[in-house]
Amino acid sequence: MKTTKKFILTEQEMPTRWYNIIADMPNKPLPPLHPGTREPIKPEDLAALFPMGLIKQEASTERYIDIPGEVLDLYRSYRPSPLFRASALEKAIGTNCRIYYKYEGGSYAGSHKANTAIAQAYYNKLEGVKKMTTETGAGQWGTALSFACRHFGIELEVFMVRISYEQKPYRKIMMNTYDATVVPSPSELTESGRKILAEDPASPGSLGIAISEAVERAAADAEVKYSLGSVLNHVLLHQTIIGEEALLQMNKAGDYPDIVVGCFGGGSNFSGISFPFIRENLLNGNKTRAIAIEPASCPKLTRGKYMYDFGDTVGLTPLLAMYTLGHNFVPAKIHAGGLRYHGAGVLVSQLLKDGLMEARSKLQKDCFRNGVLFARSEGILPAPESTYAITGAIDEARKCDEAGIPQTILFNLSGHGHLDLSAYDKYFSEELEDHALTDKEIEESIAMIR
Amino acid sequence: MKTTKKFILTEQEMPTRWYNIIADMPNKPLPPLHPGTREPIKPEDLAALFPMGLIKQEASTERYIDIPGEVLDLYRSYRPSPLFRASALEKAIGTNCRIYYKYEGGSYAGSHKANTAIAQAYYNKLEGVKKMTTETGAGQWGTALSFACRHFGIELEVFMVRISYEQKPYRKIMMNTYDATVVPSPSELTESGRKILAEDPASPGSLGIAISEAVERAAADAEVKYSLGSVLNHVLLHQTIIGEEALLQMNKAGDYPDIVVGCFGGGSNFSGISFPFIRENLLNGNKTRAIAIEPASCPKLTRGKYMYDFGDTVGLTPLLAMYTLGHNFVPAKIHAGGLRYHGAGVLVSQLLKDGLMEARSKLQKDCFRNGVLFARSEGILPAPESTYAITGAIDEARKCDEAGIPQTILFNLSGHGHLDLSAYDKYFSEELEDHALTDKEIEESIAMIR
Numbered sequence: 038m039k040t041t042k043k044f045i046l047t048e049q050e051m052p053t054r055w056y057n058i059i060a061d062m063p064n065k066p067l068p069p070l071h072p073g074t075r076e077p078i079k080p081e082d083l084a085a086l087f088p089m090g091l092i093k094q095e096a097s098t099e100r101y102i103d104i105p106g107e108v109l110d111l112y113r114s115y116r117p118s119p120l121f122r123a124s125a126l127e128k129a130i131g132t133n134c135r136i137y138y139k140y141e142g143g144s145y146a147g148s149h150k151a152n153t154a155i156a157q158a159y160y161n162k163l164e165g166v167k168k169m170t171t172e173t174g175a176g177q178w179g180t181a182l183s184f185a186c187r188h189f190g191i192e193l194e195v196f197m198v199r200i201s202y203e204q205k206p207y208r209k210i211m212m213n214t215y216d217a218t219v220v221p222s223p224s225e226l227t228e229s230g231r232k233i234l235a236e237d238p239a240s241p242g243s244l245g246i247a248i249s250e251a252v253e254r255a256a257a258d259a260e261v262k263y264s265l266g267s268v269l270n271h272v273l274l275h276q277t278i279i280g281e282e283a284l285l286q287m288n289k290a291g292d293y294p295d296i297v298v299g300c301f302g303g304g305s306n307f308s309g310i311s312f313p314f315i316r317e318n319l320l321n322g323n324k325t326r327a328i329a330i331e332p333a334s335c336p337k338l339t340r341g342k343y344m345y346d347f348g349d350t351v352g353l354t355p356l357l358a359m360y361t362l363g364h365n366f367v368p369a370k371i372h373a374g375g376l377r378y379h380g381a382g383v384l385v386s387q388l389l390k391d392g393l394m395e396a397r398s399k400l401q402k403d404c405f406r407n408g409v410l411f412a413r414s415e416g417i418l419p420a421p422e423s424t425y426a427i428t429g430a431i432d433e434a435r436k437c438d439e440a441g442i443p444q445t446i447l448f449n450l451s452g453h454g455h456l457d458l459s460a461y462d463k464y465f466s467e468e469l470e471d472h473a474l475t476d477k478e479i480e481e482s483i484a485m486i487r
Numbered sequence: 488m489k490t491t492k493k494f495i496l497t498e499q500e501m502p503t504r505w506y507n508i509i510a511d512m513p514n515k516p517l518p519p520l521h522p523g524t525r526e527p528i529k530p531e532d533l534a535a536l537f538p539m540g541l542i543k544q545e546a547s548t549e550r551y552i553d554i555p556g557e558v559l560d561l562y563r564s565y566r567p568s569p570l571f572r573a574s575a576l577e578k579a580i581g582t583n584c585r586i587y588y589k590y591e592g593g594s595y596a597g598s599h600k601a602n603t604a605i606a607q608a609y610y611n612k613l614e615g616v617k618k619m620t621t622e623t624g625a626g627q628w629g630t631a632l633s634f635a636c637r638h639f640g641i642e643l644e645v646f647m648v649r650i651s652y653e654q655k656p657y658r659k660i661m662m663n664t665y666d667a668t669v670v671p672s673p674s675e676l677t678e679s680g681r682k683i684l685a686e687d688p689a690s691p692g693s694l695g696i697a698i699s700e701a702v703e704r705a706a707a708d709a710e711v712k713y714s715l716g717s718v719l720n721h722v723l724l725h726q727t728i729i730g731e732e733a734l735l736q737m738n739k740a741g742d743y744p745d746i747v748v749g750c751f752g753g754g755s756n757f758s759g760i761s762f763p764f765i766r767e768n769l770l771n772g773n774k775t776r777a778i779a780i781e782p783a784s785c786p787k788l789t790r791g792k793y794m795y796d797f798g799d800t801v802g803l804t805p806l807l808a809m810y811t812l813g814h815n816f817v818p819a820k821i822h823a824g825g826l827r828y829h830g831a832g833v834l835v836s837q838l839l840k841d842g843l844m845e846a847r848s849k850l851q852k853d854c855f856r857n858g859v860l861f862a863r864s865e866g867i868l869p870a871p872e873s874t875y876a877i878t879g880a881i882d883e884a885r886k887c888d889e890a891g892i893p894q895t896i897l898f899n900l901s902g903h904g905h906l907d908l909s910a911y912d913k914y915f916s917e918e919l920e921d922h923a924l925t926d927k928e929i930e931e932s933i934a935m936i937r
Contacts, residue, residue, distance in 0.1 A: 043498065043563050113493050114571070114866055121564070125638070143593050145866035147905060184866050188575070207908040214862050214911050412664050416564055416595035416634050455597060455905040458657040461664050 042124065044286040046117035052281035053104050055274045058312045058384060060100035061319045064391055066383035067358035070345060078355050085256050086263040090160035094271035102274065104156075111155045111188065115144040116278070120286035120447075125414040127434075133443035134434040135292060138450045139283045139310060140417065148420060148452030149306045150181035150266055153275035157264050158185035168192040170254045171264045172222065172247030175201050175374025176208025177420070177452060178266030183215035196222040196250045199242035201374060207456055222247040229253050229351045243367055244378055245350030252353045267303025268348060268357075268382040276309025279449060284313050287447065294325050295444035296433050300425035300451060301329035301338060301396070302376040304385040310449035315393055327394040329385070330429035332376050334472035335368040337361055338389055338396035342483045346380055352487065359386040363482035369472035371401045372460035373421040397429060400471040404428045405464040408454070420452035421460050492574065494736040496567035502731035503554050505724045508762045508834060510550035511769045514841055516833035517808035520795060528805050535706050536713040540610035544721035552724065554606075561605045561638065565594040566728065570736035570897075575864040577884075583893035584884040585742060588900045589733045589760060590867065598870060598902030599756045600631035600716055603725035607714050608635035618642040620704045621714045622672065622697030625651050625824025626658025627870070627902060628716030633665035646672040646700045649692035651824060657906055672697040679703050679801045693817055694828055695800030702803045717753025718798060718807075718832040726759025729899060734763050737897065744775050745894035746883050750875035750901060751779035751788060751846070752826040754835040760899035765843055777844040779835070780879035782826050784922035785818040787811055788839060788846035792933045796830055802937065809836035813932035819922035821851045822910035823871040847879060850921040854878045855914040858904070870902035871910050 059065060068077040083092045094102060104112070123136040141149035161169055169191055173179030179195040186193040195217050202209055202221040209219045222242045223230035229249040233240050240246070248265070255263035265272060280297075287293055297314050299307030311327035318325055331338050337360045346361040348354035361380040362368075368377040381389070388394045401421075408424030410431075411417070419427060430448040437444045454461065463469050509515060518527040533542045544552060554562070573586040591599035611619055619641055623629030629645040636643040645667050652659055652671040659669045672692045673680035679699040683690050690696075698715070705713035715722060730747075737743055747764050749757030761777035768775055781788050787810045796811040798804035811830040812818075818827040831839070838844045851871075858874030860881075861867070869877060880898040887894045904911065913919050 045495075045498065047497070048493065048495065111866075145868070184862075187863050188866070206912065210908040210912045210915070211868060211905075213915060214859055214868060214908075216863055409664055412634075413637050413666055416561075416638070418595070418661060418664060453905075455661075455903075456908075458660040458664075458906075462656065462660045465660070465663060 042122040044120045044289045051117045054101040056277040066387040069355035088160050088164040091271045108159050117282050129414040132434040134437050135445045137447045140450045142453035146181035148177045150178045153272045154181035154185040156275040158189045162189035166262045168261045170194045170251040172196045172251045174244045183212040183217035187216050193217040195219045196247040227253045248349035249351035267305040273308035276305045279309035280313035294447035296326045296446045298328050298429040298448035300422050301331040303378045304382045306451040329396045330425040333398040333400050336398045339398045363486045365485045366482040375422040399428045418454045420454045423451045492572040494570045494739045501567045504551040506727040516837040519805035538610050538614040541721050558609050567732050579864040582884040584887050585895045587897045590900045592903035596631035598627045600628045603722045604631035604635040606725040608639045612639035616712045618711045620644045620701040622646045622701045624648050624694045633662040633667035637666045643667040645669045646697040677703045698799035699801035717755040723758035726755045729759035730763035744897035746776045746896045748778050748879040748898035750872050751781040753828045754832045756901040779846045780875040783848040783850045786848045789848045813936050815935045816932040825872040849878045868904045870904045873901045
């Protein structure tokens, strides 16, 4: 009885290039606009926030970008990551489909966020940057960047959404352990923070506010750069190593996915697993369906509007052409903190608009139920975010079984849930709530976009 | 600049035999005694607690025991585990030694405990066992066994030391997620528990008490078997896959350890990494020093007495000839919960007595300081237990540097610390205390052995 089968790559087989999907998109995404002039932004406009190495990647149209040796070296501390056949899960749900998952929880950070954290810290170091700022919600991103910055000798200041800072202290401690400074946001350190605190001294904060604070800090100081953990083109680029590895591993399994699934917050892990397979569709006529799974309480892909919007609450970032719920949208406090973001970024939004990928929304109680089912079958306790991908994969398998056409499904298990056990406790205690949004709520939020 | 180098094995290279060190010990350990008659125990005396498959392993004198296919299948979900050259740590401490570490934190349980949990659940399943009991302190062992039992269709009841149950709820939730029942110990479910609660209704519990409860439950019900996560011969046997893999990986690194280090609680991870290297000493004349690192607050190897003692507080287990602090010894509440055990088991005790291994004790604040240094260098946040191994390795490297003779040091990083961040918080807040024992305290505790 073989219950789980693992497909591994040797270090020599690890891909050494990231894949840039812009090169192959039939319709290129609309350009980002300057928040002041509303004209297409120029590379030099971004130089206050990012090093030129990353700005070039953001605008690159090259299909492949070589991964630098120092980045590969640190990737090797946890990559290539394993790909598993989910035999025990298949048995538990009684499907005739073949389900596989790529597991990114083995990194020092416990999630896929390390893939871009390492790259971003590296390019900053290359240009002599000594200090960076970023924001974090539940803390996966902040954790990943904390060690990457420490490794490359860069000081890091993390604006952490205040309610997470207070309710989930462990991620903060982990960032401190890696030597980062963690500031609850909104804070008195920035004009953005002070303005919000003046209006509401008890503000619980939000990802949008924390981005405003981190961006403001970097914009105000020529010595400081800013870093974002999702949404932007260069971030999604760095995550494509996931899908490039998965392509090689599916080949070792003698199989190929009909469906690829990832959970969706700002797009980084979904893009990582799916873009290389979308490339195979575009260039080689393959027919893999790429499906993003978002929370029903934050449904920008399935119910948002495609338009120019800010990436942050205050309106300091460039305007991005994307599916959005409005930059003032405050998602319900679901436990998949990494999925609570109002916009989808330009690459994924254009792909969705062009029918090159699909999207579904799921309720958190269903996702936790499937997360427990997965843990009891496969052993790995999934991060709350990853339970959305599990749920998407199970739902697709059931649809295939109903149609009598078993298919091959691959999903990305973006992280483990060892730091999220309080959320599982709430699930077992039946304290979790599902949040369905009315059309009116969504319309009102979108109408607030300036 | 190569910063970290990883040495991996393919699945095909994974060892398929456990190593039984009894076969090669120049002096065999003294036999366990029946707690009632104090005569050498017979296999059938143990049949109430363990399946025959494990009893046979406990008494086996065969050098190698084949790992069953179903156990190998589940091992493959996280094995072979990686071995790393700790280049960044070497640089951080400025040593001329070469330091390597084997990393066992990639398992579903986050530690090496999965290696024996899977094997024990398998042998129980093979003999039709439907329910098992065990104890757990901080919860690593209980977590590992919970999923293993679930996988093999066995119900599990875990007696968890009450103070951990109350202060560290996350491990309990994780065990629940894997479908185990977790009972705070002392409990009203057993005579042992009721007796202790009658004396002290607010008893915080101890590992010794929890063992008494779990053993009593299994002894009282022919349908129920008991499982222990360390100390016993068959448990140490199962962990030898760690060292067998490390031998192959050191060979791939073109190196061989002069010193092997593991932290020490009941002996399972230390034995796992070191026994195969001790075999090479005994059979092939190699000269690797094997060093166990225990907490200064629980120093059975360095300050305990070699004598027959019970494995539990109440005195229900067989008597074992071992270094012990006395079965009533209650170690200070250091955060390395897995190292808080009064005895050392018969194999390690005999090896230490015969000078075939060494032992050192360390203070927890030093260990946490080195744990933080390790995290900031190598990225992986270590479990509090593993910080003792890190400290042992660093201390040996410094001694080598002082002597001007750089050596090769290998240590076992037994688990990650993602569930132990509150302990790191206390370290940073300077709330940790070091506990040195007086000779009188140790003498009094040993004098209480019946």
